[in-house]
Amino acid sequence: MAKANFNTESAKLVLGAAIVGLVCLDFSGSRAERMDNWVQDYVVQLLCCGKQDAGGAGVYLGNDLVITAAHVGGGGTSGVRIDDLTVPAALIKAGSFPQLDLSLIYMDPKKIPDSLRERRMTLCQEQPPVGAPVILAAPQGITRNSIASPTLLSPEYRTKFSTLISEGSTDGKSGSGVFDAERKCLLGILSLKFTNKILHKDIASYFVPADTIRSFIPVGSEMALLQASVAQRLAEQSLPSLIVAPSSDIAFSGPQGGPFSPSHIECRISASSGTVSYSIRTPAWLTASSTSGSTDTKGVTITLALNESASSLSPGTYGPAVAFTNVSNGRGTSSRSAKLIVEDTLPPRPTKENERPTKEVEQPTKEVEHPTKKVEPAGGGYMLDNNERYLLDDRGGRLLRH
Secondary structure: OOOOOOOOOOOEEEEOHHHHHHOOOOOOOEEOOHHHHHHHHHEEEEEOOOOOOEEEEEEEEEOOEEEEOHHHHOOOOOEEEEOOEEEEEEEEEEEEOOOEEEEEEEEOHHHOOHHHHOOOOOEOOOOOOOOOEEEEEEOOEEEEEEEEOHHHOOHHHHOOOOOEEEOOOOOOOOOOEEEEOOOOOEEEEEEEEEEEOOOOEEEEEEEEEHHHHHHHOOOHHHHHHHHHHHHHHHHHHOOOOEEEEOOOOEEEEEEOOOOOEOOEEEEEEEEOOOOEEEEEEOOOOEEEOOOEEEEOOOOEEEEEEEOHHHHOOOOEEEOOEEEEEEOOOOOOOEEEEEEEEEEOOOOOOOOHHHHOOOOOOOOOOOOOOOOOOOEOOOOOOEEEOOOOOOEEOOOOOEOOOO
């Protein structure tokens, strides 16, 4: 199976060439029968970190308890989803992968409807024979499978991982329940799969058997102590949180005296559930359209705009942050880094090269001569010499100016 969101270890064991000859059976998951829909009442999705996305699979046992794999739920959970209902939940006991791949989740009893309280899942008393039909119930869907023989594995694994189902579509389903299709009881929790590294083929998937689950679940005073220890955590998880969006930092910039860009920034604050009261604290150069009030899941828009103080600031960088406080219970209180960069607008100081006077150099004006081909005075005509520069008299002599 592909590891779940909580998982930090790979739920896969790779076998060598010694079992190549044993990989001769091809079991594949098939669609569940309509009569198998009863298992849907016990399929659980684990949620992480207050988010609404799924983080893994589990099985609802009744009595406010969910059983799953340790490599799925061992890191904790903020809640579970069952019957399209989200219920706060907390980890009360965890094993370790792969030695004891089990985790026990306790659901907030105050948030469970009566329809859930009536449900009970029985742990099977014995394992069915090889080839017996089983149901694999995961949030992704319900499929039919069958019990596989431990002889599919190499000898060193057969004893420790003897409860197997034939390899079908099990990727991403760690923590899901394996149910006896005939007796309608829980056979175990899907844990890991075996793969032949030479053939690159999945062989079988191991599930933690019902006997191990039965020994793992606390009873009596031990269970009461564990439930009491998580009561405070469940109470805190049920309180509404303040949500601020977006999560990015707040930044403005511009020349001294303005204008600055952007002129304002909008953010939205809301409650994860119910209603919360809030307060907002800003730097002196920034003003919030609302500094206190209340909000619900629909949220309110807050405008953060630069004020007159920003225009009077000297060049430099100013901060520090905008604080958003959940006045009701503190959950979700956060801050966003706020920065104003005021740029220097003075012209640059002259360098030595700029200080040297520039001496104008007068370029001589060259007189342009326009040769005259012929001049005809009133008394007659004159000819030009061969260079066409001087006038000649009737004897060929040059006429010079006195």
